[in-house]
Amino acid sequence: MTPPQQTPESPTPGRVSKLARRPHRKSRNGCFNCKRRKVKCDEVKPACSNCIRFGIPCDFAPPPPSNEDPAPKGSAGEVGANHGGEQSTTPRRGPGRPRKDWAALAKPLPPTTERTGTSPVSSVTTPASTSTTSDPILCSFNVADAELLLHFITHTASSLHDSEDPDSSIGHFWERNVPQIGVSYHFVLHLAYALAGYHLAFSETGNGDRYAQYLALARHHSETGLAELNKTLPSLDETNCGALYVSAVLVCYCAFAAGPTGATDLLVCNVDDSAPQRWLPLIHGVRLIRQTVEPATLFTGLMEPLGGSPDLDEDHRPMYLVGGFPHVDWVEPLEKLQKWIESFDSPDTIIYVRALSSLSEIYEANYGGINGMSGGSTHNSFVFGWLYRMHDLFVACLQRKEPQALLILAYYVPLLKTLKKCWFIDGWAKHLLDTIRGMLSQDILGWLEWPVEIALQRP
Numbered sequence: 316m317t318p319p320q321q322t323p324e325s326p327t328p329g330r331v332s333k334l335a336r337r338p339h340r341k342s343r344n345g346c347f348n349c350k351r352r353k354v355k356c357d358e359v360k361p362a363c364s365n366c367i368r369f370g371i372p373c374d375f376a377p378p379p380p381s382n383e384d385p386a387p388k389g390s391a392g393e394v395g396a397n398h399g400g401e402q403s404t405t406p407r408r409g410p411g412r413p414r415k416d417w418a419a420l421a422k423p424l425p426p427t428t429e430r431t432g433t434s435p436v437s438s439v440t441t442p443a444s445t446s447t448t449s450d451p452i453l454c455s456f457n458v459a460d461a462e463l464l465l466h467f468i469t470h471t472a473s474s475l476h477d478s479e480d481p482d483s484s485i486g487h488f489w490e491r492n493v494p495q496i497g498v499s500y501h502f503v504l505h506l507a508y509a510l511a512g513y514h515l516a517f518s519e520t521g522n523g524d525r526y527a528q529y530l531a532l533a534r535h536h537s538e539t540g541l542a543e544l545n546k547t548l549p550s551l552d553e554t555n556c557g558a559l560y561v562s563a564v565l566v567c568y569c570a571f572a573a574g575p576t577g578a579t580d581l582l583v584c585n586v587d588d589s590a591p592q593r594w595l596p597l598i599h600g601v602r603l604i605r606q607t608v609e610p611a612t613l614f615t616g617l618m619e620p621l622g623g624s625p626d627l628d629e630d631h632r633p634m635y636l637v638g639g640f641p642h643v644d645w646v647e648p649l650e651k652l653q654k655w656i657e658s659f660d661s662p663d664t665i666i667y668v669r670a671l672s673s674l675s676e677i678y679e680a681n682y683g684g685i686n687g688m689s690g691g692s693t694h695n696s697f698v699f700g701w702l703y704r705m706h707d708l709f710v711a712c713l714q715r716k717e718p719q720a721l722l723i724l725a726y727y728v729p730l731l732k733t734l735k736k737c738w739f740i741d742g743w744a745k746h747l748l749d750t751i752r753g754m755l756s757q758d759i760l761g762w763l764e765w766p767v768e769i770a771l772q773r774p
Contacts, residue, residue: 347374459532460508467511468494474514474736475568477638488620493561496617500558502547505540506565509533510739513572517738537569556608557618563602567699572739575746581724582747583702584710586754602703633683634696640733645678646685648765652726655762656719663712667719670709674727677701681733698730716754722762725751729769744770 345356346363348371356363366373472489480486497504512533519526544562551559570582579586604613614622635642649671656667680695694700712720728744731737748767752760 463508463511463515463532463536464494464504466515467507471507471511471514474738477735484620488617492617492620496558496561500547500555500562502540502543503558503562503565505536505543506562506569509535509537509540509569510565510572512536513569513739517572517741533569533572537573541566551604551607553608553612556604556613557616560604560613560618561621563604563703564699567702568739571737571743574742578750580746581713581750582743583705583724584714586714586716631688633679633688634681634733635683638733638735640735643678643682643729643769645682645729649675649678649726652722652762656723659719661719663708663717663719666706666708666712667723670705670720670723671726673704674701674723677727677730681730698733701727701730718755718759721751721754722759725763725766728766732770 342356342358344358346358346366348369349356349363349365352365354365356365362373468490472493473486475489476483476485478485493503493507497507510533512529516526516529516533519529540562544559544566547555547559575582576585577587610622634640653668653671656671657664676695677698677700681698709720709723713724725748728747731740731744734740748763748770752763755763
């Protein structure tokens with residue numbers, strides 16, 4: 316049989332093969348969702364056609380305005396659920412490849428690096444973050460999160476304690492126990508990610524693209540962790556008290572690492588309320604843990620290293636002898652400040668005296684008392700503990716720029732020098748003292764001489 320004659324319109328098999336291998340322009344500038352689905356992105360801005368067709372946010376588009384409500388309707392735990400006949404918040408999917416993780420795609424995504432754009436998202440179901448619900452929580456994990464977790468375990472964790480012993484219990488706590496707690500309580504994991512992101516950004520020599528990417532990831536995980544933590548706090552019980560406690564510590568570290576929000580940022584509050592601190596109310600809520608939960612319950616299991624050693628031979632020396640940092644003569648300066656504060660006939664005087672007494676306990680645990688020894692609890696050596704115990708009325712005095720409150724906060728600043736490896740406090744001492752100086756009248760600026768001399772002097 317004679318084969319049919321090839322017409323100009325009928326390509327030969329060889330030509331078909333060549334057409335099938337027609338080269339095309341490759342681009343790495345596609346949006347995150349198209350990279351994750353491994354499909355071609357038309358790179359149209361502010362939103363590519365694929366994202367528009369599937370009804371999901373495109374990272375080319377500007378981010379939507381943030382919602383201050385920590386538990387908005389239609390959150391990740393509610394997406395796709397119809398309770399009581401209410402309309403589902405899950406976007407209607409267009410034609411194409413089916414989505415296994417539609418809820419994750421429907422959430423706004425943080426700016427990511429090129430390597431995170433090719434990382435698939437896997438859904439991991441773990442126990443809920445509260446004891447009052449049995450609904451599983453969706454947790455996304457990609458290459459960017461893996462990098463943050465690896466950095467937290469190998470680098471950030473060791474900067475959160477002063478022990479030089481690689482086999483110390485406190486070292487194992489931050490490197491192993493905290494990630495393990497985070498598997499069951501995702502707000503702990505998110506806050507660990509956030510701190511690792513800030514650490515990576517701090518390690519960058521310049522403010523380039525990598526710095527911006529790490530900073531964006533840190534802020535994203537910090538906001539996510541705070542939202543989940545806020546929802547869990549009202550359900551405090553013996554099962555989640557440890558996770559809430561360690562998350563409070565991480566929130567404090569992240570607040571330091573994020574740096575001042577403006578010229579009037581006093582760490583615990585913003586005087587002009589231009590950028591209110593959302594982490595301080597959470598800290599104050601978590602301090603109730605120490606008042607409602609017995610230490611034997613709180614510091615057990617994975618949390619045991621934070622409870623201190625139960626041995627009778629526990630070292631009760633001041634921390635400057637244990638940690639090897641210079642001694643500071645603090646007793647006389649704080650006593651003089653207290654006498655000056657007590658000379659005022661003000662209803663707030665009792666608030667100031669209590670805050671200063673709590674601050675003296677921190678100083679004694681770190682530098683010893685008049686006799687050079689520390690007679691208080693070893694838990695007072697934790698410098699950030701003063702922030703946890705700070706009363707709301709004292710914060711209100713700071714917001715009113717009361718000079719007594721401002722000076723007490725200034726006398727806290729020298730304690731930051733005891734934190735040798737704490738990279739996240741870099742720059743805060745100078746910022747706080749400069750800010751307080753600008754809020755005080757000329758006739759009382761002399762009270763700042765001691766904290767400025769101690770806090771800003773070179774080792």
